[in-house]
Amino acid sequence: MIWSAQTLRPLYFPKRHISRTTRIVLKENLPAVAYKPEVTEKNKYERWEKEGLFKADTSSNQPAFSIVLPPPNVTGKLHLGHALSCTIQDVIVRRKRSMGHRVLWLPGTDHAGIATQGVVQKYLKSKQNINKNDLGREKFNREVWKWKEKHGNTICKQLRTLGCSLDWSRQIFTMDPQRTNAVNTAFISLFQKGLIYRRKALVNWCNALKSTVSDIEVENMPINGPTDIMLPGYEKPVQFGLLYNFAYKIFDSNEEIVVSTTMPETMLGDTAIAVHPDDTRYQHLKGKKAVHPFRNTTIPIIFDTFVDKEFGSGAVKITPAHSKVDYEVAKHHNLTLLQVINEDGLIQNGGKFNNTKRYDCRLTLVQELNKLGLLKSIMPHQMTLPICSRTGDVIDHLPKEQWFLSCSNLNERAMQLVESNRLKINPEKFIKAWLNWTGDVRDWCISRQLWWGHQIPAYKCSVDKDVVWIAAADETSAKMQASSFLRTLPNAIKAERDSDVLDTWFSSGIYPLSAFGWPDSRNSDLNSFYPISLMVTGHDILGFWVHRMVILGLELTGELPFNNVLLHGIICDSRGAKMSKSRGNVIDPIDVIDGISMQGLKNKTEEMYRDGILNQEEVHKALMYHRSNFSNTNGIPQCGVDALRFTLLSQDIKSHFVHFDVNQCHANKLFCNKIWQSIKYTQLSYAKLKIIENGISRDDLTSFDKWILSRLADMVDKVNNSLDMYDFHLATKAIKTLIYNEFCDVYLEATKPGFENKNPNIGYAHAHTLSAVLNTSLRCLSPFMIYLTDEVIPKIPAFEKNIIFNFDDSHKRFFNYPQASDFEIWKNKDVEEKVERIINTIYLVRELKGFYGISNKIRPSICVNTRNEKLASDIEDHRTIVLNLTKCSDIKYNEAFDKIHVKALLDKDTEVLVELIGDNAQSIILAARSKLEKKIMKLDENLQKLEERYSSTQYLTTVPEWTQVLDKERLLLKKEELKQLQRLTWY
Incomplete structure (x- = not known):
């Protein structure tokens, strides 16, 4: 965590409490009896931001560390996926700052073309009962900008709540003027290199969006048999998972040929029937044609090796305008493209079926085929249905003129970079997915038929019937360039700008570049912080985003935008199910931070239904999930930001899925309280210190002092190694084990007799140790628990000079992060083994007492029978501590224990006996x-x-x-x- 040096104004003990050799520095006491996150977190972030603690230092000569926040949608609200990703990044950058790096963590939001346009359309419809076509493009986009200014900063406020230490002074938006200029520059550059081109091709068309979508925005849904699916624009479900077998009559013959399809309505656009050249059943049909029953035309029978002779009848209908496979076949056989489904999902060029919805047409057409005696059978069939990941609509394949980015050469370079280890992907298990993405030779369709987004900087320049497309910054420049192609003067050319916008992933693909000011080479951030040091994002957008950033950054600048990628898992609930609205298991992180009752959860869910965010089925599932998971606690208990952050990183973030459990989060809130109470104990213990005539040295440290310091050194080592490898769960485990199990549960209790001891040196040794361990361990914890550590570290009482370790932060902007080398001297395996043998004995006594219900109010005696004389000696040397920690009255060794007792084995040499007091023993x-x-x-x-x-x-x-x-x-x-x-x- 970060503290301004000005917050450390020490308060000193009165003179009578100061020894002759050292001064005690006592800070103000913690204000509350117990930890309250709503109090601890209040106003801290505002103070940090006001003091400019997160602003990048461009003047320092310290090593730079830069990272960009994957820009959330401007329409978005914080969800647990954001919280996970942002907490990972925040922990990394906070640690880097405290290690002396000059850090830039750059924030920004994404215009999210499809999502934002959809949200504003719904907003206008519900508030003003108008749609975008009523307004026109220019006015509609003005309304989007208004909506963005009013509602678009919600997620940024929530990121502040989460404590994300972003440099907000550099906040950007993907459609601000500088970013728009970068997008236009990138498009024009790639066009001039011949990598962006325009052609008519079969594209993925989403009727619900009225736009093309890229291949990676299409989810292939497996269908194992007859399945009803509700689709946008249809009042009744549409049935899929059926195979329709129907016949074509052979021209001038009584013969017929049977074909099979899962989409019978597309037969209206059939332009051929294909069979395998080696299929003996159809050799006699060479040169023959089949009669189309609804077009009064004939279609050829062609021979092609792509046909599977064993599937169905071995004959395949060819619909080049609506099947990507058939489209390629048509190019080899010079077949015409007959488009029978238009961009509104209606039938065209289909005679009497025209202007009917595609799937309504299917029902009518099948009936007509049956009447004609051509329908042979309908049977269940396994199939894969292409679904738009944005809308849930079924994708149509339509021929349309679009802009494409040629990817084959770019992909080959991206593949080689990973194979040569110049681009490192962590964890390495995702390299296979990278090689799959870069092995794809398909070009990327980058144009979208939306109004909100970066309008494509390309102009259709024409003179009479001569046309050329030019990518240019403005119309004048386009005409100037077109004049050489059209061989006429610029003022004789008509130039019309393309109305389409670019795929949002295109602007996201150059985001690291545009975020730092490219193409302005004079920009200081671009020179100081680019390429960025690390890219952190979810593994699910490795292909969507990381891949595109690499290929575009490399092509536009000649260097990688980053050399290291850290991929994290997808957030899931405590049972391992991916969080989604369809499952009803989505948890709002704000509800975890602030807490929410069962009634509050119900009200919130019903409000989301009224706003159109959830449908009735999703509402039902959400309420069921709430009842089954949160009814025992009457909702989600308040946990606070620190507990949420710590819990998110207590799981292995490199796994495919990262589990989140509200109960674990609440347990970590109690961990926060444990820390809080340990500070209060330390403050009270310092107040008990008496004046000593001479100072103490390290020789005055007790075995338990040395043990906890050795454990501390081990923890610091583990934490640094784990954070270097991004194994955050190992770091959080090491910190919690040290603070909770070893420091609070054992060491604190072990110091109580020492502070009451007649020898004041023992109390001073404990005090030095308490201060050093708390200071060090909480600094290790500080990147995870930012608010709590900011509150309590300045309040840890200390000595002006600690004999164990002295943190001098007076000249620094940020507190030092503990380094393993500074604590190496305290590692002591011999002491650890000795004390852990004593602790194991204590734990066994506690287990026996707990299992047999022996209250701590009843202080029984114990007996340790052992052949290990060293163990007996060590326990006796620490008799007071052992009795205090076990809540027992006496210890005996190797003698007949004449009391009713229970016993258990500690190891092969030792048994432990505990007295059982009472008549019913x-x-x-x-x-x-x-x-x-x-x-x-x-x-x-x-x-x-x-x-x-x-x-x-x-x-x-x-x-x-x-x-x-x-x-x-x-x-x-x-x-x-x-x-x-x-x-x-x-x-």
């Missing part, structure tokens, strides 16, 4: 042992079943790798649980 023992045996038996049976399942061939071949990893972790946890229970069975 025997019955308690019998009942507990019976319960224990049943629990062990049940757990053992479950483990056997799980091991059988996880080792089966079906499981190993069908279950995804990332799920197998999670299952293996669960299995290991259950085995450890069984092991712990079994050691209590030794009576």
